[in-house]
Amino acid sequence: MQPPDFLQESKRTKCQEREGNGSRRKVLIFMIPLVSSGLLDSLSASGKVKGSNPYNEKRLLEQNKKMQAANNVPNDFPSFIREGFQVKVVASDNYQKRDSGLMYLDIEVGNGDCPRDGQQVIFHYIGYNESGRRIDSTYLQGSPAKIRLGNKALVPGFEEGIRDMRPGGKRRLIIPPELGPPVGPSTFFSSKQFEVFDVELLSVQDCQRRTIGFYSDVICN
Structure with a gap:
């Protein structure tokens, strides 16, 4: 199955707030990873880049954009100005930012009800690192992911981002390190970094214990 076209015009959606926070594939989303004036908005994850100046920030941004271009990132993909552990996210005004630090862009809204704790969500995703390199894709694996919400099985930022999606919706998530997966020798990630996920919510299923x-066991349908 080919990845969907994530280049469509973005839309916004809101769902009623709910309680709760929000190997290769398992590590990525499962807990066991010159700015155009007036068009782009710089959002800092951890303050100013240490020892930086406009020239250095411009150079770092251009380097990041070149790497992303080489990796053929989709339209409206965020850029990252990184110097050591200091990072700035550069994204268009189409993105929304939450108090948690999660940023997202609704590409398609979808229809129906948002998922609740205890329900199973079935979804496709493509994961990218800060350079825009594709690091995981359920499309390439040939089957969507399935997980029940509310049991802390998902990376916090991913679960928060999918909770107020609607079936059929497509969303891009920019997950900051504090909402990302654990790091270390036993995981895919060796250092804290931002991750970007394009998510397509296929369906939501009710579950019950049998x-x-x-x-x-628990069955969902």
């Missing part, structure tokens, strides 16, 4: 004799 007990047969001494056997118990």
Whole structure:
């Protein structure tokens, strides 16, 4: 299956607030990873770039954009100005930013109800690093991901971002390090960084526990 076209005109959506926070594929989303004046908005993850000046920021931004161009990133993809552990996110005004630090862009809104705790979400995603390199894709794996919400099985930023999506919706998430996966020798990531995910929510299923004799499981449909 080919990845969908994420170049469509963006739309915005809101769902009623709900409680709660929000190997290769498992590590990425499962817990076990010159600015055009008036068009782009710089959002800092951890303050000013240490020891930077306009020339250095411009140079770092241009370097990042060149790497992203070489990786054929989709339209309206965010850029990153990184100097050591200091990072600025440069994204268009189409993106929304939450108090948690999560940023998102609704590409398609979808229809129906947003998922709730205990329900199973079925979704496709493509994951990118700061240079725009594709690091994971359920499309390439040939099957969507399935996970129940509310049991802390998802990376916090990913779960927060998918909670107020509607079936059929497509959204780009910019997940800051503090809402990302753990890092270390046992994970895909060796250092804290931003991750970008293009998410397509396919469907939401109700789940219930089934007990047969001494056997118990949860079924979703």
